[in-house]
Amino acid sequence: MQKNEIEIFYPKSQTAWRKWLEKNYLSKQAVWLVFYNKNSELKSITWSEAVDVALCFGWIDSKKIKIDEETSHQFFSKRKPKSTWSKINKNKVDKLIEQGLMTKAGYESVAIAKQNGSWTILDEVEELIIPADLEAKFIDKPNLKDYFLSLSKSAKKLLLTQLLFAKTTQTRQKRIAEIIEQAEQKLNLKHL
Structure with missing residues:
Protein backbone atom coordinates (compact mmCIF):
# COMPACT_ATOMS: atom_id res chain seq x y z
CA MET A 1 0.00 0.00 0.00
CA GLN A 2 1.32 3.41 -0.98
CA LYS A 3 0.70 6.41 1.27
CA ASN A 4 -1.53 8.01 -1.36
CA GLU A 5 -3.72 4.88 -1.49
CA ILE A 6 -4.60 5.08 2.19
CA GLU A 7 -7.29 7.34 3.60
CA ILE A 8 -6.19 10.37 5.60
CA PHE A 9 -8.48 11.12 8.53
CA TYR A 10 -8.48 14.07 10.91
CA PRO A 11 -10.25 13.06 14.13
CA LYS A 12 -11.22 16.14 16.09
CA SER A 13 -11.99 13.99 19.14
CA GLN A 14 -11.59 10.48 20.50
CA THR A 15 -15.29 10.00 19.80
CA ALA A 16 -14.79 10.83 16.11
CA TRP A 17 -11.85 8.39 15.88
CA ARG A 18 -13.87 5.69 17.64
CA LYS A 19 -16.80 6.22 15.25
CA TRP A 20 -14.42 5.95 12.27
CA LEU A 21 -13.07 2.65 13.60
CA GLU A 22 -16.56 1.31 14.40
CA LYS A 23 -17.46 1.90 10.76
CA ASN A 24 -14.15 0.87 9.14
CA TYR A 25 -12.08 -1.45 11.34
CA LEU A 26 -13.16 -4.54 9.38
CA SER A 27 -13.21 -3.09 5.87
CA LYS A 28 -10.04 -0.96 5.96
CA GLN A 29 -6.52 -2.19 6.55
CA ALA A 30 -5.02 1.15 7.58
CA VAL A 31 -5.44 4.91 7.88
CA TRP A 32 -3.22 7.96 8.28
CA LEU A 33 -4.35 10.08 11.24
CA VAL A 34 -3.68 13.82 11.17
CA PHE A 35 -2.15 15.37 14.27
CA TYR A 36 -1.51 19.06 14.89
CA ASN A 37 1.26 20.11 17.24
CA LYS A 38 0.59 22.00 20.46
CA ASN A 39 1.38 25.39 18.91
CA SER A 40 -1.12 25.02 16.08
CA GLU A 41 -4.41 26.90 16.12
CA LEU A 42 -6.03 23.66 14.96
CA LYS A 43 -6.51 21.13 17.72
CA SER A 44 -6.41 17.38 17.47
CA ILE A 45 -6.43 14.39 19.75
CA THR A 46 -3.10 13.34 21.22
CA TRP A 47 -1.08 10.33 20.13
CA SER A 48 -1.88 8.61 23.45
CA GLU A 49 -5.62 9.20 23.03
CA ALA A 50 -5.47 7.85 19.47
CA VAL A 51 -3.62 4.71 20.59
CA ASP A 52 -6.18 4.11 23.35
CA VAL A 53 -8.99 4.03 20.82
CA ALA A 54 -7.01 1.95 18.32
CA LEU A 55 -6.21 -0.73 20.90
CA CYS A 56 -9.94 -1.13 21.58
CA PHE A 57 -10.35 -2.35 17.99
CA GLY A 58 -7.19 -4.44 17.66
CA TRP A 59 -5.37 -1.69 15.78
CA ILE A 60 -1.96 -0.14 16.46
CA ASP A 61 0.16 2.84 15.46
CA SER A 62 3.45 2.74 13.62
CA LYS A 63 5.40 5.27 11.59
CA LYS A 64 4.94 8.99 11.88
CA ILE A 65 5.61 11.47 9.07
CA LYS A 66 6.11 15.19 9.58
CA ILE A 67 4.10 17.07 6.95
CA ASP A 68 4.96 20.65 7.89
CA GLU A 69 5.74 22.76 10.96
CA GLU A 70 2.26 22.17 12.42
CA THR A 71 1.16 18.82 11.06
CA SER A 72 2.15 15.17 11.15
CA HIS A 73 0.50 11.98 9.97
CA GLN A 74 0.63 8.78 12.03
CA PHE A 75 -0.01 5.42 10.40
CA PHE A 76 -2.57 3.18 12.14
CA SER A 77 -3.43 -0.33 10.99
CA LYS A 78 -4.84 -3.65 12.08
CA ARG A 79 -2.44 -5.31 14.49
CA LYS A 80 -0.72 -8.36 12.99
CA PRO A 81 -1.12 -11.57 15.02
CA LYS A 82 2.62 -11.83 15.86
CA SER A 83 3.02 -8.11 16.59
CA THR A 84 4.78 -7.58 19.93
CA TRP A 85 3.14 -5.74 22.82
CA SER A 86 4.95 -3.01 24.72
CA LYS A 87 4.50 -2.60 28.45
CA ILE A 88 2.84 0.77 27.77
CA ASN A 89 0.21 -0.76 25.49
CA LYS A 90 -0.44 -3.68 27.84
CA ASN A 91 -1.05 -1.19 30.66
CA LYS A 92 -3.35 0.80 28.38
CA VAL A 93 -5.32 -2.36 27.57
CA ASP A 94 -5.81 -3.10 31.28
CA LYS A 95 -7.27 0.40 31.79
CA LEU A 96 -9.45 0.17 28.68
CA ILE A 97 -10.87 -3.15 29.89
CA GLU A 98 -11.58 -1.64 33.33
CA GLN A 99 -13.38 1.26 31.62
CA GLY A 100 -15.44 -1.13 29.47
CA LEU A 101 -14.12 0.36 26.21
CA MET A 102 -12.65 -2.73 24.55
CA THR A 103 -14.52 -4.22 21.61
CA LYS A 104 -14.68 -7.87 20.59
CA ALA A 105 -11.89 -7.21 18.06
CA GLY A 106 -9.71 -5.69 20.77
CA TYR A 107 -10.25 -8.66 23.07
CA GLU A 108 -9.47 -11.05 20.20
CA SER A 109 -6.21 -9.23 19.47
CA VAL A 110 -5.14 -9.62 23.11
CA ALA A 111 -6.20 -13.29 23.22
CA ILE A 112 -4.20 -14.11 20.08
CA ALA A 113 -1.13 -12.35 21.51
CA LYS A 114 -1.39 -14.25 24.78
CA GLN A 115 -1.81 -17.53 22.91
CA ASN A 116 1.14 -17.09 20.52
CA GLY A 117 3.55 -15.48 23.02
CA SER A 118 3.73 -12.02 21.47
CA TRP A 119 2.04 -10.61 24.60
CA THR A 120 5.04 -11.48 26.80
CA ILE A 121 8.01 -11.72 24.42
CA LEU A 122 9.27 -8.23 25.31
Whole structure:
Protein backbone atom coordinates (compact mmCIF):
# COMPACT_ATOMS: atom_id res chain seq x y z
CA MET A 1 0.00 0.00 0.00
CA GLN A 2 1.32 3.41 -0.98
CA LYS A 3 0.70 6.41 1.27
CA ASN A 4 -1.53 8.01 -1.36
CA GLU A 5 -3.72 4.88 -1.49
CA ILE A 6 -4.60 5.08 2.19
CA GLU A 7 -7.29 7.34 3.60
CA ILE A 8 -6.19 10.37 5.60
CA PHE A 9 -8.48 11.12 8.53
CA TYR A 10 -8.48 14.07 10.91
CA PRO A 11 -10.25 13.06 14.13
CA LYS A 12 -11.22 16.14 16.09
CA SER A 13 -11.99 13.99 19.14
CA GLN A 14 -11.59 10.48 20.50
CA THR A 15 -15.29 10.00 19.80
CA ALA A 16 -14.79 10.83 16.11
CA TRP A 17 -11.85 8.39 15.88
CA ARG A 18 -13.87 5.69 17.64
CA LYS A 19 -16.80 6.22 15.25
CA TRP A 20 -14.42 5.95 12.27
CA LEU A 21 -13.07 2.65 13.60
CA GLU A 22 -16.56 1.31 14.40
CA LYS A 23 -17.46 1.90 10.76
CA ASN A 24 -14.15 0.87 9.14
CA TYR A 25 -12.08 -1.45 11.34
CA LEU A 26 -13.16 -4.54 9.38
CA SER A 27 -13.21 -3.09 5.87
CA LYS A 28 -10.04 -0.96 5.96
CA GLN A 29 -6.52 -2.19 6.55
CA ALA A 30 -5.02 1.15 7.58
CA VAL A 31 -5.44 4.91 7.88
CA TRP A 32 -3.22 7.96 8.28
CA LEU A 33 -4.35 10.08 11.24
CA VAL A 34 -3.68 13.82 11.17
CA PHE A 35 -2.15 15.37 14.27
CA TYR A 36 -1.51 19.06 14.89
CA ASN A 37 1.26 20.11 17.24
CA LYS A 38 0.59 22.00 20.46
CA ASN A 39 1.38 25.39 18.91
CA SER A 40 -1.12 25.02 16.08
CA GLU A 41 -4.41 26.90 16.12
CA LEU A 42 -6.03 23.66 14.96
CA LYS A 43 -6.51 21.13 17.72
CA SER A 44 -6.41 17.38 17.47
CA ILE A 45 -6.43 14.39 19.75
CA THR A 46 -3.10 13.34 21.22
CA TRP A 47 -1.08 10.33 20.13
CA SER A 48 -1.88 8.61 23.45
CA GLU A 49 -5.62 9.20 23.03
CA ALA A 50 -5.47 7.85 19.47
CA VAL A 51 -3.62 4.71 20.59
CA ASP A 52 -6.18 4.11 23.35
CA VAL A 53 -8.99 4.03 20.82
CA ALA A 54 -7.01 1.95 18.32
CA LEU A 55 -6.21 -0.73 20.90
CA CYS A 56 -9.94 -1.13 21.58
CA PHE A 57 -10.35 -2.35 17.99
CA GLY A 58 -7.19 -4.44 17.66
CA TRP A 59 -5.37 -1.69 15.78
CA ILE A 60 -1.96 -0.14 16.46
CA ASP A 61 0.16 2.84 15.46
CA SER A 62 3.45 2.74 13.62
CA LYS A 63 5.40 5.27 11.59
CA LYS A 64 4.94 8.99 11.88
CA ILE A 65 5.61 11.47 9.07
CA LYS A 66 6.11 15.19 9.58
CA ILE A 67 4.10 17.07 6.95
CA ASP A 68 4.96 20.65 7.89
CA GLU A 69 5.74 22.76 10.96
CA GLU A 70 2.26 22.17 12.42
CA THR A 71 1.16 18.82 11.06
CA SER A 72 2.15 15.17 11.15
CA HIS A 73 0.50 11.98 9.97
CA GLN A 74 0.63 8.78 12.03
CA PHE A 75 -0.01 5.42 10.40
CA PHE A 76 -2.57 3.18 12.14
CA SER A 77 -3.43 -0.33 10.99
CA LYS A 78 -4.84 -3.65 12.08
CA ARG A 79 -2.44 -5.31 14.49
CA LYS A 80 -0.72 -8.36 12.99
CA PRO A 81 -1.12 -11.57 15.02
CA LYS A 82 2.62 -11.83 15.86
CA SER A 83 3.02 -8.11 16.59
CA THR A 84 4.78 -7.58 19.93
CA TRP A 85 3.14 -5.74 22.82
CA SER A 86 4.95 -3.01 24.72
CA LYS A 87 4.50 -2.60 28.45
CA ILE A 88 2.84 0.77 27.77
CA ASN A 89 0.21 -0.76 25.49
CA LYS A 90 -0.44 -3.68 27.84
CA ASN A 91 -1.05 -1.19 30.66
CA LYS A 92 -3.35 0.80 28.38
CA VAL A 93 -5.32 -2.36 27.57
CA ASP A 94 -5.81 -3.10 31.28
CA LYS A 95 -7.27 0.40 31.79
CA LEU A 96 -9.45 0.17 28.68
CA ILE A 97 -10.87 -3.15 29.89
CA GLU A 98 -11.58 -1.64 33.33
CA GLN A 99 -13.38 1.26 31.62
CA GLY A 100 -15.44 -1.13 29.47
CA LEU A 101 -14.12 0.36 26.21
CA MET A 102 -12.65 -2.73 24.55
CA THR A 103 -14.52 -4.22 21.61
CA LYS A 104 -14.68 -7.87 20.59
CA ALA A 105 -11.89 -7.21 18.06
CA GLY A 106 -9.71 -5.69 20.77
CA TYR A 107 -10.25 -8.66 23.07
CA GLU A 108 -9.47 -11.05 20.20
CA SER A 109 -6.21 -9.23 19.47
CA VAL A 110 -5.14 -9.62 23.11
CA ALA A 111 -6.20 -13.29 23.22
CA ILE A 112 -4.20 -14.11 20.08
CA ALA A 113 -1.13 -12.35 21.51
CA LYS A 114 -1.39 -14.25 24.78
CA GLN A 115 -1.81 -17.53 22.91
CA ASN A 116 1.14 -17.09 20.52
CA GLY A 117 3.55 -15.48 23.02
CA SER A 118 3.73 -12.02 21.47
CA TRP A 119 2.04 -10.61 24.60
CA THR A 120 5.04 -11.48 26.80
CA ILE A 121 8.01 -11.72 24.42
CA LEU A 122 9.27 -8.23 25.31
CA ASP A 123 8.85 -8.57 29.09
CA GLU A 124 12.54 -9.22 29.83
CA VAL A 125 13.60 -6.42 27.48
CA GLU A 126 11.14 -4.03 29.16
CA GLU A 127 12.60 -5.02 32.56
CA LEU A 128 16.15 -4.55 31.15
CA ILE A 129 17.15 -8.10 32.11
CA ILE A 130 20.54 -8.95 30.63
CA PRO A 131 20.37 -12.37 28.92
CA ALA A 132 22.70 -15.09 30.21
CA ASP A 133 24.88 -15.18 27.08
CA LEU A 134 25.58 -11.44 27.26
CA GLU A 135 26.01 -11.58 31.04
CA ALA A 136 28.64 -14.31 30.56
CA LYS A 137 30.70 -11.93 28.42
CA PHE A 138 30.62 -9.35 31.21
CA ILE A 139 31.91 -11.73 33.95
CA ASP A 140 35.61 -11.14 33.31
CA LYS A 141 35.13 -7.49 32.37
CA PRO A 142 32.88 -5.81 34.96
CA ASN A 143 33.81 -2.37 33.62
CA LEU A 144 32.08 -3.27 30.35
CA LYS A 145 28.93 -4.21 32.23
CA ASP A 146 29.12 -0.92 34.12
CA TYR A 147 29.38 0.88 30.79
CA PHE A 148 26.39 -1.05 29.40
CA LEU A 149 24.36 -0.27 32.52
CA SER A 150 25.25 3.42 32.22
CA LEU A 151 23.55 3.66 28.83
CA SER A 152 20.15 5.26 28.58
CA LYS A 153 17.15 3.02 29.10
CA SER A 154 16.18 3.37 25.43
CA ALA A 155 19.69 2.40 24.23
CA LYS A 156 19.70 -0.70 26.44
CA LYS A 157 16.21 -1.65 25.25
CA LEU A 158 17.27 -1.26 21.63
CA LEU A 159 20.29 -3.54 22.07
CA LEU A 160 18.37 -6.14 24.08
CA THR A 161 15.60 -6.14 21.47
CA GLN A 162 18.13 -6.68 18.70
CA LEU A 163 19.50 -9.67 20.60
CA LEU A 164 16.01 -11.04 21.22
CA PHE A 165 15.07 -10.92 17.55
CA ALA A 166 18.31 -12.29 16.10
CA LYS A 167 17.08 -15.01 13.76
CA THR A 168 20.12 -17.28 14.13
CA THR A 169 22.58 -18.18 16.89
CA GLN A 170 25.35 -16.84 14.66
CA THR A 171 23.62 -13.46 14.32
CA ARG A 172 23.00 -13.31 18.07
CA GLN A 173 26.66 -14.09 18.83
CA LYS A 174 27.76 -11.45 16.32
CA ARG A 175 25.53 -8.85 18.00
CA ILE A 176 26.88 -9.75 21.44
CA ALA A 177 30.44 -9.42 20.12
CA GLU A 178 29.58 -6.00 18.69
CA ILE A 179 28.10 -4.84 22.02
CA ILE A 180 31.28 -5.93 23.80
CA GLU A 181 33.53 -4.33 21.17
CA GLN A 182 31.63 -1.05 21.24
CA ALA A 183 31.63 -1.03 25.03
CA GLU A 184 35.38 -1.56 24.96
CA GLN A 185 35.73 1.40 22.65
CA LYS A 186 33.31 3.43 24.80
CA LEU A 187 31.33 4.38 21.71
CA ASN A 188 27.72 5.41 21.75
CA LEU A 189 25.82 2.22 21.09
CA LYS A 190 23.58 2.49 18.09
CA HIS A 191 21.92 0.06 15.72
CA LEU A 192 24.05 -3.02 15.17
